[in-house]
Amino acid sequence: MVSTTLNTVTEEASKAPAILIENLGKSFNFGRIKVLDDVSLRVADGDIFALIGPNGAGKTTLMGCMLALLRPSRGRIRIFGKPPDHIDVRRVTGFLPERPSFENWMNPREFLTFHQMLAGRSSDQAAKKEIDDALAAVELENVARRQIAKFSRGMLQRLGLAQVLIGKPKLCFLDEPTSGMDPPGMEMVRNILKRFRKDGVTVVINSHHLDEIERVCTRFAFIRKGKIETEEAISTLNRKLLIAKWPEEEKPDIDLLTRVLTECGVTLADQNDGYAKILLTNRHDGPKVIERLVQSGIRLDEVFFDRRSLSELFRPAVQQQSTQTSAAIKEENEQ
Ligand SMILES: Nc1ncnc2c1ncn2[C@@H]1O[C@H](COP(=O)(O)OP(=O)(O)OP(=O)(O)O)[C@@H](O)[C@H]1O
Ligand SMILES: [Mg+2]
Known part of the structure; x- marks a missing residue:
């Protein structure tokens, strides 16, 4: 069943890009808060695509629209040629949210088994092996029977990534996967991304870790105040x-x-x-x-x-907006 869907989506992908966004707009509070403004973007199949930009730029909102968790105010999104809420798209999509939440009373093994069952998998030997592999990939084997409630932030991020892995996605959305990670954790995420790249999985990743982005991503878009300012291949940074x-x-x-x-x-x-x-x-x-x-x-x-590094390229812009954000927060607090 899943493999038929995968084939269908893969055939579509040969004709359509993995993601096509046209003139997307998103506002909140009945149009009073404009967050995304005329965003157009194309992500090719197999790209490891980074969305970078200052806090509040609209990265998570854009990802929410691509995942059909948010309804755009204007514009159109197609994933492998289909609307983002299409069942064929959902079946091949993995998502690590900015603030993942878990069934805290379970341990990682129970949690991953539970999510396999929700996805319609029976808990056979192959399914168990998938869980072992995912726990090994995120280096959580030693705490596989510890209650999730006792996990640190970085450990929760790792578990979220394991959940993405067991779905064997064709398209992955990772919202700040390295936040809360120690240096070995960053390396682990890098290895997972390399694996996705080798397997032809398309990834959209939001991150502030520009050096990491530069090491593993193929393209990036810089977004500020809801607008795409730059969109290019990492290789053109030369x-x-x-x-x-x-x-x-x-x-x-x-x-x-x-x-x-x-x-x-x-x-x-x-x-x-x-x-x-x-x-x-x-x-x-x-x-x-x-x-x-x-x-x-x-x-x-x-x-x-x-060679110009990503952080060199965007540090002035990020600092400028961070200062503006801090000023806005200060002003709000003083009122
Ligand atoms: N539901 C909402 N209602 C009103 N405003 C919202 C809502 N969700 C997001 N926003 C606003 O939209 C803007 C963009 O938020 P978003 O979370 O997309 O930014 P971001 O680029 O992901 O930032 P960060 O790097 O901090 O994660 C912010 O100003 C935020 O306050
Ligand atoms: Mg965000």
Whole structure:
């Protein structure tokens, strides 16, 4: 039964992307709180796709819409060519929520058996092996008979991931799977994602751990204030940082440098006595920026591209909005 559905969905996937979102909008409180604004996105089958952005940007809300847990106010979502609440989609979808909740009185083994039964599986040898494998994958074998109520936050996250694994999903939504995880836990999540990638499972992951995202994801979208600002392959992060070195004795006028860069639509990320780090929005902007710097009389010794990390790319934006969020919370508290 499940395998027939899997085949159907896989056939659909060859024609349709895993996820297609068109002009999605989501508001709460009868339109008063606008959270998602004209979001369009395409996630290919087999992508490990990261949604990154500051707190309150709309990542969890977007995931909720993709999972049909929230009804969009506008726009359209298709998963393997079907509406997100279609039974064929639900059957092949796994989900680790931002705040997972469990049957706390059970132990992990009972909990996973219970969820296998809810999914219509009989508890045969194969099902038991699946549970053993999932517990081993999340390194919870040693506490498989301990009551879940006594678990730490990171252990609960691990159990949530085990629950996702036993469903053998074709599409997975993981909302901050590494939150509360210690470094070995992060590595464990990384290994699970690598396994998903090898098996062709499509994953959408929300995370603030940008270094981890960079290591395992294939694409990312940066979302801020409910809008997708950037969407690209992780591989294109190369050649987005331009390093411009000036002669030792000729430090340029930094105001002039900043003005020229602003005119070119790029940002001065950092500068010290010897060089400027320039953040490009498009890697093809490099030659134009160099030409304008030289035309404006800034003497340069050496210019080269460097790899730009995700955190370098988005730290200014994240900090800016975090400050705004903190200010808004402070204002609310003072009222
Ligand atoms: N049910 C709701 N009613 C009203 N506002 C909501 C509701 N759910 C979310 N929001 C608001 O929508 C915005 C986006 O929330 P969301 O949880 O999607 O952000 P996020 O990007 O996942 O943030 P985080 O990184 O903190 O998890 C926030 O301002 C939040 O307060
Ligand atoms: Mg969230």
